[in-house]
Amino acid sequence: MIDFKKKKFEGNYGNDEEYKKLLADYTKTIQKDLAAVKTDFFYLGVHLIDLYNSNTYSITFDREQLRIESNLAIGVGNCCSECFFAYCYEKFGLDKTQVSRYMNIVDEFGEKLISFDSAWNKYSYSQLCELLSLTPEQRKPVKPSWTIKKIREYKKSLVATSQQEEMDLPEAELPPDKYSRFEKWTKAQLCDKIFELESERETLLNEIEALKSASLDKAG
Secondary structure: OOOOOOOOOOOOOOOOHHHHHHHHHHHHHHHHHHHOOOOOOHHHHHHHHHHHHHOHHHHHOOHHHHHHHOOOOOOOOOOOHHHHHHHHHHHHOOOHHHHHHHHHHHHHHEEOOOEEOOOOOOOOHHHHHHHOOOOHHHHOOOOOOOOHHHHHHHHHHHHHHHHHHHHHOOOOOOOOOOOHHHOOOOHHHHHHHHHHHHHHHHHHHHHHHHHHHHHHHHHO
16 A cells, blocks of 8 residues: 655655646646546556656645645645645546545556556456455455445455454453452351451460560570
8 A cells, every 4th residue: 555644744846847847748648547547447546656756746836835725734845645636636636535546556456557466457446446445365255256245245244253353352361359269158157257267366366475474484
């Protein structure tokens, strides 16, 4: 998955003519992709990645103005993802979710930026969107013939299984409660035990006094 926070503080503050030309070329290519997106959405994602990595969109933004309007952190650059997403929405009518999905589909399921990995070239855009949130291991059972409903039911079963596993985890062992051995005693049994201990205490105190007296007699 693409880390869109990576370029947060990068900036380009010039108004280079070469950047303008490159940006126009990237924009024209993506607009052509949008016309064919239903049949070839892979290259739309590829060209959005190219645009993002080029930083050419940065020349269309005043860094400080965008920071204030979008409530961004002080020091954020005009190459940050917020600028990129704003440009894509303005020029292509694609919101942040749509743009990130097209790009991440290429990143997750593509053979670099050339084509889909052979394991995924039979899947539709909607299917791949559903699979983005799964791990490579969790994606393995999913077949191209699965409907979106079936994929979503499968994802729900993964969540339920995960929750059940958490519930089944053994609780951390705690030291035994020091009073637990008395839980089944009756009131009478507890009182008898108290009387017994009091008697033993009295006996011990008498023995101590006797030892003290004997010690004093020997000393005298």
